[in-house]
Every structure is written in C-alpha cells, then in structure tokens.
Amino acid sequence: MADSKDALESNFKAYCNYGAPQGKKDVITTSNLTKMFKECKLYDKKLTSTDTDIAFSKHVPKGSKTMDYKQFQSLLEEVGKKSGSADKLKEKIAASSGPGSSGTTKASKTGGVDRMTDTSKYTGAHKERFDADGKGKGIEGRADIAKNDGYVGNYKGEGTYDKK
Numbered sequence: 001m002a003d004s005k006d007a008l009e010s011n012f013k014a015y016c017n018y019g020a021p022q023g024k025k026d027v028i029t030t031s032n033l034t035k036m037f038k039e040c041k042l043y044d045k046k047l048t049s050t051d052t053d054i055a056f057s058k059h060v061p062k063g064s065k066t067m068d069y070k071q072f073q074s075l076l077e078e079v080g081k082k083s084g085s086a087d088k089l090k091e092k093i094a095a096s097s098g099p100g101s102s103g104t105t106k107a108s109k110t111g112g113v114d115r116m117t118d119t120s121k122y123t124g125a126h127k128e129r130f131d132a133d134g135k136g137k138g139i140e141g142r143a144d145i146a147k148n149d150g151y152v153g154n155y156k157g158e159g160t161y162d163k164k
Contacts, residue, residue, distance in 0.1 A: 004090070004091065004094045005094075007094035007095070008090050008093055008094040009069060011036075011093055011094060011096055011098055012028065012036075012069055012072055012093075013026065013069075014098040014099055015028055015032045015033070015035065015036045015098070015099050016028045016032065018032055018035065018099035019032065025066075026068060026069065027066035027067060027068050028066060028067050028072065029065060029066055029067075030052075030053055030056045030057075030065070032099075033052060033056060033067070033072075033075075034049050034052060034053070035099060036093065036096075036099070037049070037052055039096060039099065039100060040092045040093050040096045041092070042083070042089055042092060042093075044083070046082055046083050046084065047079060047082050047083040051079060051082055052075075052079055055075050055078050055079050056075060058078070059071045059072075059074055059075045059078070076089050076090060076093075118134075119134040120134065
C-alpha cells in the first residue's frame with residue numbers, strides 16, 4: 001500500500017512539472033489535472049472534465065490556480081464518490097507511466113504535401129515565379145517590380161524633363 005502511495009505522489013509531481021518552464025513544482029494546475037485524468041483514462045459517463053474542474057475550484061483557495069498534494073487527495077475523495085471509488089482512481093493514477101505526449105502533431109503520412117510543393121503543377125501567376133527546374137526566380141519572378149526612377153506608372157513623358 002505504501003508503494004502505491006509513493007507511486008501516486010510521484011505521478012502527481014510528474015504531472016505538476018509537465019510543461020513547467022522552470023524548476024520543480026509541487027503544485028498542479030487544472031489543465032495538468034485534466035491531462036492526468038485523460039491519460040489515466042479516468043473519465044467516463046459518470047465522471048467528466050467539468051466535474052474535475054468544479055471539484056478543483058472547490059478545493060483551492062479563492063483566486064488560486066494551483067493545488068498541492070493534500071488538496072489533490074481530497075479532490076480524489078470527492079470525485080471518487082461520483083465515479084464509484086476513490087481507491088480505483090488512485091490505483092489507476094499510481095499505475096500510470098506519467099505524463100506523455102499523446103496526440104501531438106506528427107509528420108504527415110499522406111501524399112498531400114508532395115502535390116502542394118510540386119512546382120510543375122502550378123498554374124497562373126504562381127507558375128511564373130519558378131523556372132523550368134522548379135527553382136524560384138526570387139524577386140524577378142514577381143510581376144510588379146517597382147522601377148524607383150521617380151516617375152509614376154503610366155506617365156508618358158518619362159525622360160523628357162531636361163530635353164527641350
């Protein structure tokens with residue numbers, strides 16, 4: 001039983017420090033608590049993230065955004081009543097492997113990226129920005145290049161100012 005309590009506390013601290021920018025923390029935020037419950041698969045039809053958010057706000061002092069281990073224990077007792085058993089919640093959290101990066105962005109396995117970056121299939125104005133090898137022309141590939149010669153566009157008397 002003591003080993004289970006140690007595992008529960010170590011997983012609590014692991015979730016406290018997940019995403020923390022500096023040092024070790026001993027308090028957990030509501031988003032990390034929700035992450036813990038999701039990854040440990042504690043949510044079901046009886047217990048939802050809304051229930052844990054409400055319980056979180058009940059167990060922390062007004063204006064506080066973090067919860068310590070003692071408050072976490074009392075939160076588990078409260079939400080345990082709703083889900084069936086607080087001991088089962090504690091066992092599942094203790095048995096988990098800590099915070100993970102599930103559902104993060106991965107490289108695309110579809111061929112969509114290849115089609116989008118194939119310059120031979122470009123049409124219209126986009127096609128003119130690349131040469132035959134598919135390399136970009138840079139600034140020369142742009143249609144509207146400013147001459148910077150001091151004259152406005154469509155001025156017909158360009159270059160005739162000093163000539164008489």
